Amino acid sequence: TQLLEQSPQFLSIQEGENLTVYCNSSSVFSSLQWYRQEPGEGPVLLVTVVTGGEVKKLKRLTFQFGDARKDSSLHITAAQPGDTGLYLCAGDLSGGYNKLIFGAGTRLAVHP
Amino acid sequence: KAGVTQTPRYLIKTRGQQVTLSCSPISGHRSVSWYQQTPGQGLQFLFEYFSETQRNKGNFPGRFSGRQFSNSRSEMNVSTLELGDSALYLCASSSGQGAEKLFFGSGTQLSVL
Numbered sequence: 001t002q003l004l005e006q007s008p009q010f011l012s013i014q015e016g017e018n019l020t021v022y023c024n025s026s027s028v029f030s031s032l033q034w035y036r037q038e039p040g041e042g043p044v045l046l047v048t049v050v051t052g053g054e055v056k057k058l059k060r061l062t063f064q065f066g067d068a069r070k071d072s073s074l075h076i077t078a079a080q081p082g083d084t085g086l087y088l089c090a091g092d093l094s095g096g097y098n099k100l101i102f103g104a105g106t107r108l109a110v111h112p
Numbered sequence: 113k114a115g116v117t118q119t120p121r122y123l124i125k126t127r128g129q130q131v132t133l134s135c136s137p138i139s140g141h142r143s144v145s146w147y148q149q150t151p152g153q154g155l156q157f158l159f160e161y162f163s164e165t166q167r168n169k170g171n172f173p174g175r176f177s178g179r180q181f182s183n184s185r186s187e188m189n190v191s192t193l194e195l196g197d198s199a200l201y202l203c204a205s206s207s208g209q210g211a212e213k214l215f216f217g218s219g220t221q222l223s224v225l
Contacts, residue, residue, distance in 0.1 A: 033214070035216075040218065041218050041219075042116070042202050042204070042216030042217050042218050042219050043155075043202075043216050044216070045213065045214060045215070048213075088154075088155065090155075094168060098143055098145045098160045098167075098168065098204070098206060098208075098214060099145075099157050099160060099168045099170070100145075100147075100155075100157060100214070101157070102147075102154050102155035102156070103154070104154045105154060
């Protein structure tokens, strides 16, 4: 049973398009993180959201944490080939003890 | 600051053998977590060590064990390897004060033949 449902699983788009990735759960998280992973490397933290309803922006990336802290979304505006990679959401159920529950990931390919 | 260092980078073992993987966290970090990543199951939490004590554990069999040394370096051991243990094993370090800043190493790719 996947505690954190991430969708879509795959996304192939053209440069300049917008996209949104979703993470949903029936569990309440104390925080939720988004990572990007490239082949042969470990995940790299993009952002952490803690407060319900929180919105964070990182250049062309916008992250939102649901009001009930059960879901999150990542929106990329005007995607670029450099955005290609595996995007992972991860929720913290342990209240800060680094026991993260990861979504299955969204594999994004942005074509020039 | 040097990042999280995992050794070895690649490992090939046969069923029934055991393996030890090493992780050196970022200097000053006291928490090391281990994760297993497979195409089918994604990233799954194995365990977390803080100041030489296991603070949290995932749902893996007892064949998976770990330890942390006084310098915060950590090792994980898998005994009696099975084909299904083939995976990328990632360790992540943090200050231990929360999951907000987790830094991952590049992983050890283990293949069990």
